[in-house]
Amino acid sequence: MIRDITFGQFFPAKSPIHALDPRTKLVLVVAYIVMVFIGNNFFCLGLAAAFLILVTALSRVPVKMILRSIRPIWFVIAFTAILNIFYIQGEVLLFEWGFIHIYDRGVFTALFMAVRIILVVMGSSLLTYTTSPTDLTDGLERLLSPLKIFKLPVHEFALMMTIALRFIPTLIEETDKIMSAQKARGADLESGGLLRRVKALVPILIPLFVSSFRRAFDLATAMECRCYHGGEGRTRMKKLQMHAGDYWAFGVTILVFGGIIAASILLPKVY
Amino acid sequence: MPILETKELSYVYGQGTPFEKTAVDSVSIAIDEGEFVGVIGHTGSGKSTLVQHLNGLIKPTSGAVLLDGRDIWAEPKKIRSVRFEVGLCFQYPEYQLFAETVYKDIAFGPQNMGLSEDEVNSRVKSAAQFVSLKPELLEKSPFDLSGGEKRRAAIAGVLAMEPKVLILDEPTAGLDPKGRDVILGQIREYQKERGSTVLLVSHSMEDVARVSSKVLVMNESKCAMYGTVDEVFTRSSELAGMGLNIPQVTRIFLGLKARGYDVNTCVYTARQGRDEILRLLSKARGGAAT
Ligand SMILES: Nc1ncnc2c1ncn2[C@@H]1O[C@H](COP(=O)(O)OP(=O)(O)O)[C@@H](O)[C@H]1O
Numbered sequence: 001m002i003r004d005i006t007f008g009q010f011f012p013a014k015s016p017i018h019a020l021d022p023r024t025k026l027v028l029v030v031a032y033i034v035m036v037f038i039g040n041n042f043f044c045l046g047l048a049a050a051f052l053i054l055v056t057a058l059s060r061v062p063v064k065m066i067l068r069s070i071r072p073i074w075f076v077i078a079f080t081a082i083l084n085i086f087y088i089q090g091e092v093l094l095f096e097w098g099f100i101h102i103y104d105r106g107v108f109t110a111l112f113m114a115v116r117i118i119l120v121v122m123g124s125s126l127l128t129y130t131t132s133p134t135d136l137t138d139g140l141e142r143l144l145s146p147l148k149i150f151k152l153p154v155h156e157f158a159l160m161m162t163i164a165l166r167f168i169p170t171l172i173e174e175t176d177k178i179m180s181a182q183k184a185r186g187a188d189l190e191s192g193g194l195l196r197r198v199k200a201l202v203p204i205l206i207p208l209f210v211s212s213f214r215r216a217f218d219l220a221t222a223m224e225c226r227c228y229h230g231g232e233g234r235t236r237m238k239k240l241q242m243h244a245g246d247y248w249a250f251g252v253t254i255l256v257f258g259g260i261i262a263a264s265i266l267l268p269k270v271y
Numbered sequence: 272m273p274i275l276e277t278k279e280l281s282y283v284y285g286q287g288t289p290f291e292k293t294a295v296d297s298v299s300i301a302i303d304e305g306e307f308v309g310v311i312g313h314t315g316s317g318k319s320t321l322v323q324h325l326n327g328l329i330k331p332t333s334g335a336v337l338l339d340g341r342d343i344w345a346e347p348k349k350i351r352s353v354r355f356e357v358g359l360c361f362q363y364p365e366y367q368l369f370a371e372t373v374y375k376d377i378a379f380g381p382q383n384m385g386l387s388e389d390e391v392n393s394r395v396k397s398a399a400q401f402v403s404l405k406p407e408l409l410e411k412s413p414f415d416l417s418g419g420e421k422r423r424a425a426i427a428g429v430l431a432m433e434p435k436v437l438i439l440d441e442p443t444a445g446l447d448p449k450g451r452d453v454i455l456g457q458i459r460e461y462q463k464e465r466g467s468t469v470l471l472v473s474h475s476m477e478d479v480a481r482v483s484s485k486v487l488v489m490n491e492s493k494c495a496m497y498g499t500v501d502e503v504f505t506r507s508s509e510l511a512g513m514g515l516n517i518p519q520v521t522r523i524f525l526g527l528k529a530r531g532y533d534v535n536t537c538v539y540t541a542r543q544g545r546d547e548i549l550r551l552l553s554k555a556r557g558g559a560a561t
């Protein structure tokens with residue numbers, strides 16, 4: 001069913017990672033991604049993986065859910081790995097058959113790239129698992145607020161994102177319901193040629209559009225009733241605040257970052 | 272042989288995720304042809320999930336659904352034909368309207384069945400008549416109808432398929448009392464005239480008592496009771512424990528009985544209550560005379 005698609009879901013729990021300020025998490029995820037890409041040998045990746053394992057353990061998100069985040073991109077990982085295996089040349093020939101030559105360096109690089117992508121995806125999924133969409137956009141709005149001096153509509157952008165994120169599950173549920181209702185009236189969504197299938201979508205898309213517009217108008221009315229008039233002069237009930245945990249998080253990340261830079265300079269590269 | 276039967280039917284939402292939820296838990300029921308079954312239960316008790324199994328919209332996690340004694344999932348390719356025999360009208364069906372005119376929307380089901388143009392036409396007309404939609408409304412856009420009319424048009428869309436078993440999921444939800452009475456009356460009328468089997472999902476005991484011959488009570492994903500209206504409603508304290516209240520009149524008569532009056536407690540509407548009181552009074556007067 002449609003709703004089986006996991007979409008960077010929030011996993012509510014009480015943990016030190018959940019309690020971190022969303023700005024901290026956003027900045028540190030970027031730092032983490034940078035360090036994974038700076039690291040150019042397996043020691044660096046090992047350090048990054050250890051860091052990821054530590055954070056995962058602290059976050060109380062089940063490992064199964066984190067592993068699930070790489071499922072949608074298995075293909076990309078496999079594809080990159082295969083390209084690397086076949087294209088990269090090295091000194092030691094491991095395997096030769098017709099025009100296929102596989103070198104030791106190819107295998108290493110393929111493995112290295114795959115681990116790198118997996119680390120990045122798992123790390124960023126941890127951000128969405130431990131931060132609610134509203135917190136995430138709040139954090140983003142605050143981080144980007146300096147751009148306001150360039151007349152960029154940061155607040156509007158953040159609000160649009162909040163609303164979009166808020167309504168994704170609702171729309172998925174709605175689509176599911178409408179599909180079931182039309183199937184109950186004998187709609188055939190699974191067979192026929194391309195044209196028939198596109199036509200079969202009409203009874204689903206029209207009610208979906210109608211209800212999206214209805215929701216949008218309702219939301220606009222509700223916002224106006226609460227005197228919303230843009231971000232100008234708006235105050236917050238829940239102010240974002242840095243706590244001791246945030247400083248610890250920065251400290252640990254800086255240490256790991258330093259370790260990875262040192263290792264990538266001192267130790268031999270993989271590629 | 273029952274027309275529709277479930278055998279140890281179970282369904283789990285989100286199996287294998289941390290959000291696992293057993294919505295239907297080994298439900299075994301048998302529904303005979305021509306019966307009017309009311310399905311009641313608290314919100315979230317699994318009523319909607321259960322009825323979506325009956326026309327093959329949901330495939331059971333375990334157990335089976337038998338239609339005329341045959342497992343509907345025996346040939347998964349033919350599941351569409353099951354949906355023409357078991358018609359399901361969803362909760363808030365007005366949100367599924369899509370065509371340019373009410374006529375075309377009601378005709379969607381019959382057309383999917385591959386019926387001839389004439390047959391479709393006559394079915395649309397008679398379905399519209401059942402839900403008392405005026406013929407001139409048929410040429411209007413469904414989005415221009417009033418709330419109650421939309422609801423009736425959507426129900427007509429399912430009636431027009433003339434299913435052997437008709438299932439309605441909370442057809443009166445969100446309607447005013449008058450609109451509710453009208454729709455219940457029309458469903459009752461349809462059932463009487465066609466002799467088809469009807470399942471009516473509702474969380475209103477009053478509605479169910481008024482129209483059903485049998486009642487299925489769902490509680491926490493399980494089938495808590497299944498029997499005639501009288502059988503189920505005499506267990507009022509158990510029902511109250513499930514957050515369900517039997518109709519007010521019935522409660523009055525159960526109270527009278529408990530206080531030693533010789534009354535019939537199978538009273539579900541104000542009218543029946545009046546008749547029963549009159550009977551009691553005339554009996555008392557007759558007793559005094561002799
Ligand atoms: N699509 C779904 N995904 C996950 N859980 C669901 C879904 N639909 C219903 N549920 C859950 O299953 C249970 C039964 O729901 P439902 O059958 O809709 O009950 P009812 O119709 O009696 O109100 C509820 O706890 C509900 O939260």
Ligand SMILES: [Mg+2]
Pocket residue numbers: 318319320362440
């Ligand atoms: Mg329901």
